Structures are given as C-alpha cells and as structure tokens.
Amino acid sequence: MRSIINWFQNRYRALGNLVSRQAPYIVIFIVLLSFGAVLCFDRIVISVHSGELGVLWRRLGGGTVLDTVYHEGLHVILPINKMYVYNVRKQQYTDSIETLTTDGLSVHVQFQVRYFIAPDMLPLLHQRIGPDYVDVMIRPEVRAAIRTVFGQYKPEEIYNNQKSNQERISELSRIRLEAGYVSLDDVLIVSITLPDKISQAIENKMTYQQIDGEYAYRLSIAQKEASRRKIEADSLALYNTTLKSSLSPDVLRWRGIAATEELAKSNNAKTIVIGSGASGLPIILGKE
Template identity: 40%
Template sequence: MVSVARTKRKARVWIQENTPYIVVISLVITLLVVFLWPRIFITINAGEAGVLYKRFTIGTVTDYVYPEGLHIIFPWDIMHIYDARVQLVKHKFKVLTNQGLPVYLKIAIRFHPEYELIGVLHQKIGPDYVNKIIIPQIESVMRRNIGKYTPEDIYTNKEGVLSNIIVLALEETGRKYVRISDIIIRSLDLPPPVAQSIEDKLVYEEQFKAYQYILAREEQEAERKRIEAQGIQDYHQIIADNLDDHMLTWEGIQATAELSKSENAKVLIFGNQGSNGLPLILGVPSK
C-alpha cells in the first residue's frame, strides 16, 4: 500500500512539473488529428469507388476497389475517388468529307468506368480519362470513317453510314477500361450552300419519283382501256358472226315468254306482225 501511494505521489508531482509540456503535446496531437482527419477518415459516397495509393509500400492498389462507406487509412496514403455512375459529356468538332467539305458535329457521350478496373484505369490513365481516351478516341474514329463519304451520304445517313460509324467508335473506345453506353448525335451541320443544294436535290428526286408514279399509273390505265376496248370489239365481232334470223326469232320468243310471266297487265296479239312473225305485245300499266 505504501509503494502504491508513493507511486501516485510521484505521478502527481511529475504531472505538476510537466503540465506545460503535456498541454503543448495534447494541443499538437489535437491539431494533427483535426488537420489529418480528412486524410485518415475517408467517406466514399453513393455511386463512387475508391482507389488507394500506398505511398511507402506497393503504390496503387489495382486488385481491390474500395466500395461506398467509411474507410480509415494512414494519413500518408492517398484515396482517389471516382464517379462510377453513368455520366454524360458533350463535344463538338469539325470533320472533312472525301470532297474536302466540312461537317460540323455535336455529340453527347454516355459512359461509365469499368468498376473492377478502376484501379488499373487510375494507374494507367488517371482521373482525366475522359479527355485522354474517350473524346480523342471517339473523335478519331469518326474523323477517319466520315472522311470516306460524301457530304450527302453523311447528311442523309445513307444506308446507315453514321450508325455504322458510331458502332465502330463504341467498339474501339470500349477497350480502354471504360464502357461507352451510347453516342448521340445532337446536330449535324453543313455549310449553308451545301446543305441547301442537297435539300434541293432531295426535293427534285421526290418530285421525279412522284412523276414516275403518275406516268406508270396512266400507262396502266391506258392498257386497261385498250384491253377493255379490244374485248368489246371481240364481243361484237362474235355476235356479228353468229347472229342470223333463226337466232333473232328464238331470242324474241324467249323475251315474249318472260314478259308474259310479268304481273303487269298486258294485251297479247298473236299473228304475223312483221317478217319475223313474233307476237305483238301491248302493255297496260298496272294500277
């Protein structure tokens, strides 16, 4: 008990003698904690991913991506935070066609980094990967391929020219640790005289197609009338070749028989009335 009490007295004495030093050290530690707090306690928000750089050991950690939440690291290490959500960047540039005429394109690119490869992306390219690989790569592919076509092919998207070029750009850019979701062409402009001449040509082509359709329709109508006239002519010719007195008499008898069956009042006078000998029928209107 004596030794314990003696130790306590010594401790009190030491504290009293070194109080200024203890206060200074406590203040220094407190200031260090306040200053280094953001470097020690790292919060990764929703939709983000972290890449840790270990200053004194392996450097960039490429085999592990730090997920959302709170992480505690050494103050001399650095946590780089990436946006892992789908993002949108807009870009505009000028392209020359195979005739040397300019095409002004405005595009929008939807993309997001490959989550599992964010560490490699940070090590090989860095946070500015949009301006280092996405935009230059897409612009390069579109320049190279648009330069093979005429302004009219590009302006009218003939045979899906632009669609095919966009597919190529998606394939090539997707190999650089980034996934390109879509490339949207916001606008495509040509110099006004060139655009006007293409529009005029398209109008004339549509007018010519309409004229061809009208011509084809009139030709078909003329052919129909010719066939109809030929049929009427053939019909009359057949009748003329086969019509004689016996046929006329027989047709007259058939007509008379049909009339006699009618409910309307009538008067039939039999006897030779003319050269064909058919009966004379006097009809009386019914009341």
C-alpha cells in the same frame, strides 16, 4: 506484499504531482492533438459513396496500390497517404467537333459519349493515366474516330448514312479504347451541320427525287388504266363477235315471239294484231 502496495501508492502520488506540475503543457498538447485530428480528418477517414471505388496511394509504401480496390463504405488511412475516389457508374458527356469530308468541306458534328470504368482496371487507369482520363484519353480517341470515318465520305453520303456512320464510329472508338482501361458503351451523333449551300443542294435534290417518284407513280397508274381499258374493249369486241355469229334469223324470230307472248300477258296491254310485220312477227297496237 504491503511493500508492493506502498510502492504503487508512491508511484501514483508521484504521477499526480507530475501531472499537476505539467498540467498547462498537457492541456496544450491535447488541444494541439485535437486540432490536428480535426484538420487531418478528411485525409484519415475516407468515405466511398454508392457507385464509387477508391485507389490508395502510399507515400512510403510503393506508391499506387495495384492489387486492391477500395469499395463503398468508410476507410481509415494514414494522413501521409492519399485515396483517390472514382465514379464507376455509366457516365456521358457532350462534345462537338469540326471535321473535313473527303472533298475538303467542313462539317460540324455534335455527339454524346457514354462510357464506364472497368473496376478491375481502375488501379492501372489511375497509375498510367490519372483522374483526367476523359480529357487525356476518351475525348481525343473519339474525336479521332469521327474524323477518320467522316473523312471517307462526301457531305451527301454523310447526310444519307447517319446510322451506319454512327455504328462505325462507335466500333472504331471501342477498338481505340480497348487498352485504355475504360469501356465505351456508345457514341451517339446528336446533329450534323453541313455548309448552307451543300445542305440546300441536298434538300433540293431530295425534293426533285420525290417529284420524280410522284411522276413515275402517276405514269404507272396511267399505264395500268390503259391496260384495263384495252382488256375491257377486247373482251367486249369478243363478246359482240361471238353474239353476232350466234344470232341467226330463226333465233331472232323465236326471241320475238317469246317477247310478244310476255307482253300479251300484261294486264295493262290491249293488243290488236293486224297481219304481220316484215319479219313475220305480229304487229301489236293499242295501249292504255
């Protein structure tokens, strides 16, 4: 047992002597190792922030890892490998394009595209398209959809059907991007600029349409007023005809007597009856 302890003590002293002799080299090695660790820290320790996902590329392990997506948090990898971090939140960009209508006129269109990456498809997106997927895939496909839709209409139809055109562009863009590992949320048309002469002609036409509508409204009111007056006149004529046929001499005489009685009862009236009138009614004279 004592021999074993002596052996360990000898080994320890021998190691101490070795370290003492090689101390400068050990310090240099530690410094170089520390410098290398600092230099490669960003390649070894990878932070995936909120709203991001990572895809790992292995230099000696088959390239892009297709069956694993690295979620938010801290990940440690070999310095010879590389992790690509993607933003998987809903994103948007603004773009503009010059396109032609069905009659060959140029139209300037400004639009916004909203999109997001499908997390399960991220490794394939990275392998087959890469980090520049917006410029490589989304931008050309949306532009092509806008040219396709606007190329089917005249400038006036584009101006008057902006909402339906936007819906068609969004739907066509989604179809084009279905196999592109990116989900398209919407394509928003911000502005449409027509040639000055065409724009002025459309505005003039719309002004004349408003004036025509105002004239039609006035004509409708005049026709209704004429119909009202005709109905009123017909009703008055019918009333007079009916009244005339019902007013016999006896009825008129009776109404006259009733009116004379009411007048005679008045406190302010002094009545003198002298004979009778041509109609057989009393003649009333005198008045305060």
